[in-house]
Amino acid sequence: MTKPVVAIVGRPNVGKSTIFNRIVGERISIVEDVPGVTRDRIYSSAEWLNTTFNIIDTGGIDIGDEPLLTQIRQQAEIAIDEADVIIFMTNGRDGVTAADEEVAKILYRSNKPVVLAVNKIDNPDMRENIYDFYTLGFGEPIPISGTHGLGIGDLLDAVVAHFPKREMKEYDADVIKFCLIGRPNVGKSSLVNAILGEERVIVSDIAGTTRDAIDTTFKRDGQEYVIIDTAGMRKRGKVYESTEKYSVLRALKAIERSDVVLVVINAEEGIIEQDKKIAGYAHEAGRGVVIVVNKWDAIEKDEKTMNEFEQKIRDHFQFLDYAPIVFVSAKTKQRLHKLLPVIQMVSENHAMRVQTNVLNEVLMDAVAMNPTPTHNGQRLKIYYMTQVAVKPPTFVVFVNDPELMHFSYERFLENRIRDTFGFEGTPIKIIARPRN
Ligand SMILES: Nc1nc2c(ncn2[C@@H]2O[C@H](COP(=O)(O)OP(=O)(O)OP(=O)(O)O)[C@@H](O)[C@H]2O)c(=O)[nH]1
Ligand SMILES: Nc1nc2c(ncn2[C@@H]2O[C@H](COP(=O)(O)OP(=O)(O)OP(=O)(O)O)[C@@H](O)[C@H]2O)c(=O)[nH]1
Known part of the structure; x- marks a missing residue:
C-alpha cells in the first residue's frame, strides 16, 4: 500500500523543522536560529495512532538564489504536487504576515486538504494569538509549540483525519x-527506453498516488514489471525540479514504492561522491539493489577493464557488497x-523466507565454527534464530544479552546466512533480542 504523504509549508523560521523532528521522533535535522538553513533530512516516515x-x-x-518570496511559493507548489495533506505552519508570535498570505493564496488554488498550525504558542496565555489566523481561511487554527511539544497530538489527529479513506x-x-x-545524465531515461524497446507499454495512472507519478507496466517472459515513477526521471519545466533536494525527494519516494532499485552509474565519468549518497538511500530503505554501469560502449577497454571497474565499485560502495553489478x-x-533476469532474481531474494529449523542448523554450525565473543567476562549466548519478515529478510536472534552481540559477530552470522541461502542483491537485517 502506498503511504499517505504529508508536507509542511510555511515561511522561514516559523518552526517547520522543529515540528518535523517532533513528528518524526528523532532529532534528524539541524535546527538553527538562522532563517533558510539548509538541512539534510527532508523526507522521513512517521507514525501516529498506528497509521x-x-x-x-x-x-x-x-x-537556490531565488528571492525569498519565490522560494516560499515554490515550496508551497512542491507541497501541492507531492502531498496528500498539507500542514500550513505559521508563527503565533508574529501574527499573520504578508508571506503567510502569499502561501495561503497558493494553497487555495489546490484542492488538497490543508491543516493550519500556529506554532510558538508556548503557554496557555498565548492561545488568544491564534484568532488572527482565522483570516487565512483554512478553518480552525491549531495552536502548537514545537519547543515544548504541545498540541502535536491534536495537529496529527487533524492531519490523519484527512487521509484518503480507501486504501x-x-x-x-x-x-x-x-x-x-x-545522477543527472547517467542515462536513466535511455535505459528505460532501451528496456522497453518494442514492448507495448501500458502507462498506468494509479489512483491516489501523486498525479505526476507515472508508472510504466510491461510484461516479459510471463513476468509482469512496473517501472516506478518513470516520469520523475524527465525534466518537467518547473524551476524547483532541477534542484538537487527535489530530485532526492523524488528518488526517495520512488525507492519507497519499489522492490528493487537500480543504482545507475556512468562508466564514462566513473564514481563520484554523489553516486555514493544516492546508493546509500537504496541501502537504507532496505530495498533490493542492482548496480548498473551504463555507457559501457563509450569507454576504451581491454580484458581487465571490467574487473578493475568492478573493484572500484566494491571499494566505494562497501555497504552494497551484496548488490550484483x-x-x-x-x-x-x-x-x-x-x-x-537479474532484477527478477534480486526481487525473489528480497522476498525469500527461510525455514526456522534450517536456519538454526546453520546457526549452530556457525557458532561451533566461530565461538561467540565475550565482554567483561560475560559470553554471548545464542539460543535460536527466526526470520520475522521479508522485504528485506529480517532475522531475530534470541540471546542472553543483546549488548554482547558485537557488530563483527553479527556480520559473521550475516555472511554465514548469505553463504548458505544466497540472498544476492538484498540487504538482510539481524536483530538481537533478549530471551525472556
Ligand atoms: N518559542 C518557540 N520557539 C520555537 C518553537 N518552535 C521553533 N522555535 C524556534 O524557531 C526557530 C526556527 O525554527 P526552525 O524549526 O528552524 O524553523 P523553520 O521554519 O524550519 O525555518 P527554515 O529553516 O528557515 O525554513 C528556532 O530558533 C527554533 O528553536 C516554539 O514552539 N516556540
Ligand atoms: N554512449 C552512450 N551514451 C548514452 C548511453 N545512455 C545514455 N547516453 C547519453 O547520455 C545522455 C543522458 O541520457 P539520459 O537518458 O537523458 O540520462 P538521465 O539519467 O535520464 O538524465 P536526467 O534526465 O538528467 O536525470 C544522453 O545524451 C544519452 O544519449 C549509453 O549507453 N552510451
Whole structure:
C-alpha cells in the first residue's frame, strides 16, 4: 500500500523543522536560529495512532538564489504536487504576515486538504494569538509549540483525519516493482527506453498516488514489471525540479514504492561522491539493489577493464557488497538482456523466507565454527534464530544479552546466512533480542 504523504509549508523560521523532528521522533535535522538553513533530512516516515505516513519538510528544499518570496511559493507548489495533506505552519508570535498570505493564496488554488498550525504558542496565555489566523481561511487554527511539544497530538489527529479513506491501490504482490536512480545524465531515461524497446507499454495512472507519478507496466517472459515513477526521471519545466533536494525527494519516494532499485552509474565519468549518497538511500530503505554501469560502449577497454571497474565499485560502495553489478549500454543495447533476469532474481531474494529449523542448523554450525565473543567476562549466548519478515529478510536472534552481540559477530552470522541461502542483491537485517 502506498503511504499517505504529508508536507509542511510555511515561511522561514516559523518552526517547520522543529515540528518535523517532533513528528518524526528523532532529532534528524539541524535546527538553527538562522532563517533558510539548509538541512539534510527532508523526507522521513512517521507514525501516529498506528497509521504510518511519509512527511516532507519543504523548508529543507533549497531553491537556490531565488528571492525569498519565490522560494516560499515554490515550496508551497512542491507541497501541492507531492502531498496528500498539507500542514500550513505559521508563527503565533508574529501574527499573520504578508508571506503567510502569499502561501495561503497558493494553497487555495489546490484542492488538497490543508491543516493550519500556529506554532510558538508556548503557554496557555498565548492561545488568544491564534484568532488572527482565522483570516487565512483554512478553518480552525491549531495552536502548537514545537519547543515544548504541545498540541502535536491534536495537529496529527487533524492531519490523519484527512487521509484518503480507501486504501490506495498498488500492484499485485507478484508484480516486480523497480525504479532507476542516479545522477543527472547517467542515462536513466535511455535505459528505460532501451528496456522497453518494442514492448507495448501500458502507462498506468494509479489512483491516489501523486498525479505526476507515472508508472510504466510491461510484461516479459510471463513476468509482469512496473517501472516506478518513470516520469520523475524527465525534466518537467518547473524551476524547483532541477534542484538537487527535489530530485532526492523524488528518488526517495520512488525507492519507497519499489522492490528493487537500480543504482545507475556512468562508466564514462566513473564514481563520484554523489553516486555514493544516492546508493546509500537504496541501502537504507532496505530495498533490493542492482548496480548498473551504463555507457559501457563509450569507454576504451581491454580484458581487465571490467574487473578493475568492478573493484572500484566494491571499494566505494562497501555497504552494497551484496548488490550484483551489470555492465550495459543503453545505446548499443549491449548486455541489456541480462538486466531483467537479474532484477527478477534480486526481487525473489528480497522476498525469500527461510525455514526456522534450517536456519538454526546453520546457526549452530556457525557458532561451533566461530565461538561467540565475550565482554567483561560475560559470553554471548545464542539460543535460536527466526526470520520475522521479508522485504528485506529480517532475522531475530534470541540471546542472553543483546549488548554482547558485537557488530563483527553479527556480520559473521550475516555472511554465514548469505553463504548458505544466497540472498544476492538484498540487504538482510539481524536483530538481537533478549530471551525472556
Ligand atoms: N518559542 C518557540 N520557539 C520555537 C518553537 N518552535 C521553533 N522555535 C524556534 O524557531 C526557530 C526556527 O525554527 P526552525 O524549526 O528552524 O524553523 P523553520 O521554519 O524550519 O525555518 P527554515 O529553516 O528557515 O525554513 C528556532 O530558533 C527554533 O528553536 C516554539 O514552539 N516556540
Ligand atoms: N554512449 C552512450 N551514451 C548514452 C548511453 N545512455 C545514455 N547516453 C547519453 O547520455 C545522455 C543522458 O541520457 P539520459 O537518458 O537523458 O540520462 P538521465 O539519467 O535520464 O538524465 P536526467 O534526465 O538528467 O536525470 C544522453 O545524451 C544519452 O544519449 C549509453 O549507453 N552510451
